[in-house]
Amino acid sequence: xxxxxxxxxxxxxxxxxxxxxxxxxxxxxxxxxxxxxxxxxxxxxxxxxxxxxxxxxxxxxxxxxxxxxxxxxxxxxxxxxxxxxxxxxxxxxxxxxxxxxxxxxxxxxxxxxxxxxxxxxxxxxxxxxxxxxxxxxxxxxxxxxxxxxxxxxxxxxxxxxxxxxxxxxxxxxxxxxxxxxxxxxxxxxxxxxxxxxxxxxxxxxxxxxxxxxxxxxxxxxxxxxxxxxxxxxxxxxxxxxxxxxxxxxxxxxxxxxxxxxxxxxxxxxxxxxxxxxxxxxxxxxxxxxxxxxxxxxxxxxxxxxxxxxxxxxxxxxxxxxxxxxxx
Ligand SMILES: NC(=O)c1ccc[n+]([C@@H]2O[C@H](COP(=O)([O-])OP(=O)(O)OC[C@H]3O[C@@H](n4cnc5c(N)ncnc54)[C@H](OP(=O)(O)O)[C@@H]3O)[C@@H](O)[C@H]2O)c1
Numbered sequence: 001x002x003x004x005x006x007x008x009x010x011x012x013x014x015x016x017x018x019x020x021x022x023x024x025x026x027x028x029x030x031x032x033x034x035x036x037x038x039x040x041x042x043x044x045x046x047x048x049x050x051x052x053x054x055x056x057x058x059x060x061x062x063x064x065x066x067x068x069x070x071x072x073x074x075x076x077x078x079x080x081x082x083x084x085x086x087x088x089x090x091x092x093x094x095x096x097x098x099x100x101x102x103x104x105x106x107x108x109x110x111x112x113x114x115x116x117x118x119x120x121x122x123x124x125x126x127x128x129x130x131x132x133x134x135x136x137x138x139x140x141x142x143x144x145x146x147x148x149x150x151x152x153x154x155x156x157x158x159x160x161x162x163x164x165x166x167x168x169x170x171x172x173x174x175x176x177x178x179x180x181x182x183x184x185x186x187x188x189x190x191x192x193x194x195x196x197x198x199x200x201x202x203x204x205x206x207x208x209x210x211x212x213x214x215x216x217x218x219x220x221x222x223x224x225x226x227x228x229x230x231x232x233x234x235x236x237x238x239x240x241x242x243x244x245x246x247x248x249x250x251x252x253x254x255x256x257x258x259x260x261x262x263x264x265x266x267x268x269x270x271x272x273x274x275x276x277x278x279x280x281x282x283x284x285x286x287x288x289x290x291x292x293x294x295x296x297x298x299x300x301x302x303x304x305x306x307x308x309x310x311x312x313x314x315x316x317x318x319x320x321x322x323x324x325x326x327x
Contacts, residue, residue, distance in 0.1 A: 007274055009303035016310040017063040022218035022290050026169050026191035027138055029095050031284055032309035033066035034059050034302060035222065035295035039082045040074020043247055044297045046082075051297070053086040058299035060093045062306045068194075068220065068293045070099035070143055071107055071124060077131045084133035096132060097139035097220075099173060100124035101146060116146030118157035125166055140167040141194060144174045151179075155188040162189075171217070177207035184215045192290070197221035199230055199264070199282065199326045200257070209288055218290035224283055225294050229256055232265060232275030244297070263325050273312050276304060278322065281312040285319045 009015060018031045034055070038046045045051040059067065073079035080098060087094065101115030101124060109123045128137060140161065142154065158170045171192030172183060183190055193212045195204050198221065212219045225231055227245040229252070234240070236258040245252055268278045283292050292309065296302045314322065 007276075007304065007307070009300070009307050012058070012061050012303055012306075015062055015303065015307045017306060018310055019065070020218075020290050022139070022169070022171075022220075023191040024216035025189070026171075026218050026290075027095050029066035029218075029291050030064050030309075031291050032064055032280070032306050033068055033220065033291040033293035034064055035293040036067055036069035036079050036083060037073040038244070038295045038297050039069070040078030041244070041297075044244065046297045049082055049085060052082040054299050055296055055302055056083065056086040056090075058302050060090055062303060064302065064306055065093070065095045066097060066291050066293065067094050068097045070102065070141075071128050071131075072099075072102050072105040072143070076107060077127065080128055080131035084131050088133060091134050095138045096134065097141060097171075098128050098132065098137055099141040099143040100128065102143035103146065104144070114146050114148040116142065116149035116151070116154040118153060118160075121154070121157040121161070125161055129166065136165055137167045139169050139171055139192065141171040141173050141192070142175075145172075145176075145179050151183050151188065152186045155183070155186055159189065171220075173222075175208075177211035180208070180211040180215060180217070190215075190217060192218040192220055194220040194222055194293075196223050197283075197289075198224050198226045199279065199322070200226045202326070209286070213288040217288070219286075219288045220291055220293050221283060221289060222293065224292045225279065227252060229253070229261070230275065230279045232268070234261075235265075236262065260326060264322070267322065267325060271318070274308070276308040277311040278314075280305070280308040281314050282319055282322045284309065285314050 019028050020031055022029050038044050039052045069079045071077055110120050113120045161167045169191045171190050173194035195208055197204050228243055239246055239253050268275045294305050
């Protein structure tokens with residue numbers, strides 16, 4: 001199989017990075033982003049400050065500007081806290097995106113208060129600003145929809161934060177197409193949507209991505225590498241033990257569609273590109289998609305992702321061929 005390990009990045013200053021506007025009205029961000037849910041994650045090199053700082057310093061050196069975290073990542077604010085320390089004095093080099101209000105996670109603030117309410121949002125943003133050691137969040141995302149709070153109340157609270165300068169833009173995550181339309185109809189100035197999307201998870205193509213495009217939102221795909229399965233480092237028989245997926249969810253490797261992944265590996269080989277380059281190239285060719293926010297645990301992985309983000313641009317036919325392999 002053609003693997004990400006087939007290439008190395010010797011000199012970070014030689015890596016080209018592209019930038020796109022997030023949706024029609026959002027901030028300018030690098031097309032390779034950095035997912036920050038590994039910061040504080042047990043058993044990874046980024047569990048503690050040193051490993052996190054190393055990855056963030058690599059991001060700044062490479063010109064990877066979009067950092068995507070959430071108040072819950074790493075457990076109750078840990079990712080944000082580690083980032084706040086690492087980014088001291090470097091805050092202006094990055095576009096800081098975080099999230100609030102995941103329905104399945106309790107941050108321990110205002111128990112029982114709905115997470116889309118004004119009261120909750122004001123408490124949540126204060127916590128994130130403190131942990132991130134900053135006076136503003138560039139992109140503040142509602143992590144999951146709140147079934148209890150009218151979206152108009154959430155929008156008013158977010159607009160208030162924009163007026164106060166505490167956040168510059170806001171977005172949503174895990175919204176259905178109907179919820180995206182409802183949020184826009186209620187006057188929300190959301191600039192982005194974030195949902196699971198990769199060659200192995202294409203559910204958003206039916207309704208969510210068309211809604212994203214119709215409303216001029218930027219799109220940030222989560223699990224873009226399917227936990228590393230789409231980097232080429234796993235094969236039907238080779239399963240590096242020192243990986244998040246083998247440590248935490250080995251069944252995902254066991255149950256992966258190996259016939260399809262082997263056909264993909266052969267396609268990449270035939271086109272003289274690594275699987276990582278094909279995966280980034282295919283994703284960035286999808287209309288509306290702004291930045292691939294892959295998570296990493298090592299500076300070298302980030303450098304490979306950054307290089308892959310501009311290494312190869314598929315023709316329309318090549319992108320369609322890859323799509324068909326995973327149909
Ligand atoms: N909005 C939401 O509800 C939501 C949900 C989930 C995630 N997210 C966001 O999406 C981001 C991305 O998701 P994710 O990090 O969980 O999944 P991912 O990007 O699909 O996979 C990341 C994993 O792939 C491996 N990897 C990355 N680059 C590699 C490379 N060049 N070569 C080999 N392996 C590489 C690393 O794991 P190992 O080195 O350990 O193998 C890394 O931890 C998150 O960080 C988070 O910001 C959002």
